[in-house]
Amino acid sequence: MKIIVPMAGRGSRLRPHTLTVPKPLIPVAGKPIVHRLVSDIAKVLGEPIDEIAFILGDPAFFGDDVVSSLTELAEGLGAKASIYRQDRPLGTGHAIMSAKESLSGPAVIAYADTLIRADFNLDKEADSVIWVKQVDQPEAYGVVKLNDKNEIVELVEKPQEFVSDLAVIGIYYFKDVGVLKNELQYVLDNNIINGGEYQINDGIKRMMASGKVFVTGKVDEWMDCGNKNVTVETNSRMLGFLQKDGEKLVSETVTQDNTTIIPPCYIGEGVTLRNTTIGPNVSVGNGCTIEDSTIKNSLIQTQTVIKNANLHNAMIGNNAIYDGKFKTVSIGDYSVLE
Incomplete structure (x- = not known):
């Protein structure tokens, strides 16, 4: 075949x-x-x-x-x-x-x-x-x-x-x-x-x-x-299926400090979470740092830093920096802040 x-x-x-x-x-x-x-x-x-x-x-x-x-x-x-x-x-x-x-x-x-x-x-x-x-x-x-x-x-x-x-x-x-x-x-x-x-x-x-x-x-x-919205929805649905299948979704290498993870969530290797609530239905790629934030129903790729955020239905790419208290921005083509 x-x-x-x-x-x-x-x-x-x-x-x-x-x-x-x-x-x-x-x-x-x-x-x-x-x-x-x-x-x-x-x-x-x-x-x-x-x-x-x-x-x-x-x-x-x-x-x-x-x-x-x-x-x-x-x-x-x-x-x-x-x-x-x-x-x-x-x-x-x-x-x-x-x-x-x-x-x-x-x-x-x-x-x-x-x-x-x-x-x-x-x-x-x-x-x-x-x-x-x-x-x-x-x-x-x-x-x-x-x-x-x-x-x-x-x-x-x-x-x-x-x-x-x-x-x-x-x-x-x-x-x-x-x-x-x-x-x-x-x-x-x-x-x-x-x-x-x-x-x-x-x-x-x-x-x-x-x-x-x-x-x-x-x-x-x-x-x-x-597109972005249906991909975030697909991420949420897939997490639910994987949870029912009994898959291990949170890496043992995740560092947590005063953090709550509400399943289902995928948390990759080397992720650091501080003063944060993650989930439900969130995927976080390898090497990310998230501090002082609340994130649900979102998809975050790798090596990204997020601070002071309250995110829902968000999709953030690789090597990004997002601070909810931003005053200076550098945003490329096709980016959306709502």
């Missing part, structure tokens, strides 16, 4: 946090998004992963440190890491075809801006499985249309009239991903473009038209990491 992970986008909706760190490597509950996604998919599949192919963008942004992190992730799951580059942002289909050398045999394709919780047996008799989640407002999503055999017969983007309430979440299984490769090659060769880009859906629709059987795989939870 292979896992193919397109992750070449710059994550513009999550700026300023993605100006220096690719969105899939933003930590949620103490672990980068792509690390959680791939590990959870491997757990659901329940079988050995031979190869994980990562499709990255510009090497100036997705540099050696990113490649090293992803290689470590793959090897930790007993798989070979393959690194590909999408040289131009020409859509989901184009991104997948950037990894054409790895497109053979059974594979899962997963876009690295979402997290899942799932527990089910993969239907390997079908030609493909498309993961979906039941949603309240299907008109805001791409959804699947089913026949009376519960097979997927159509993909409909943001339907104005009700088709179904099963939204496509961006994770797919193919019994032979080489079939998708052939159909996407046709899409590229014949310049079939939707929304100005080459889309995976056009390859999938050609597979359906040729008689391939598509079924749904339903996830219990689908969590987005598209």
Whole structure:
């Protein structure tokens, strides 16, 4: 089994946090998004992963440190890491075809801006499985249309009239991903473009038209990491799941002085907390110092200093300094103080 992970986008909706760190490597509950996604998919599949192919963008942004992190992730799951580059942002289909050398045999394709919780047996008799989640407002999503055999017969983007309430979440299984490769090659060769880009859906629709059987795989939870607010919400939800799973979330190296931690919270290594209340639903990365503060429902990355703060629904990046009694400020592009 292979896992193919397109992750070449710059994550513009999550700026300023993605100006220096690719969105899939933003930590949620103490672990980068792509690390959680791939590990959870491997757990659901329940079988050995031979190869994980990562499709990255510009090497100036997705540099050696990113490649090293992803290689470590793959090897930790007993798989070979393959690194590909999408040289131009020409859509989901184009991104997948950037990894054409790895497109053979059974594979899962997963876009690295979402997290899942799932527990089910993969239907390997079908030609493909498309993961979906039941949603309240299907008109805001791409959804699947089913026949009376519960097979997927159509993909409909943001339907104005009700088709179904099963939204496509961006994770797919193919019994032979080489079939998708052939159909996407046709899409590229014949310049079939939707929304100005080459889309995976056009390859999938050609597979359906040729008689391939598509079924749904339903996830219990689908969590987005598209922008700051939903990423903070996803962090809170993930902390709750990890607490129920019995994971140890607070490092033994945390220094506490007159501090209260209200679970669930993730507190990384080497963190110092003084005269502070943390939680619930807070993640604090390695090496941070927080003093004289109250913080809840927030996500703080690494090596950051926070003083005199009262924060809720906050997201603070790496190597930042925040003093709630500030009089002098230096704030870059896309920053928000409310």
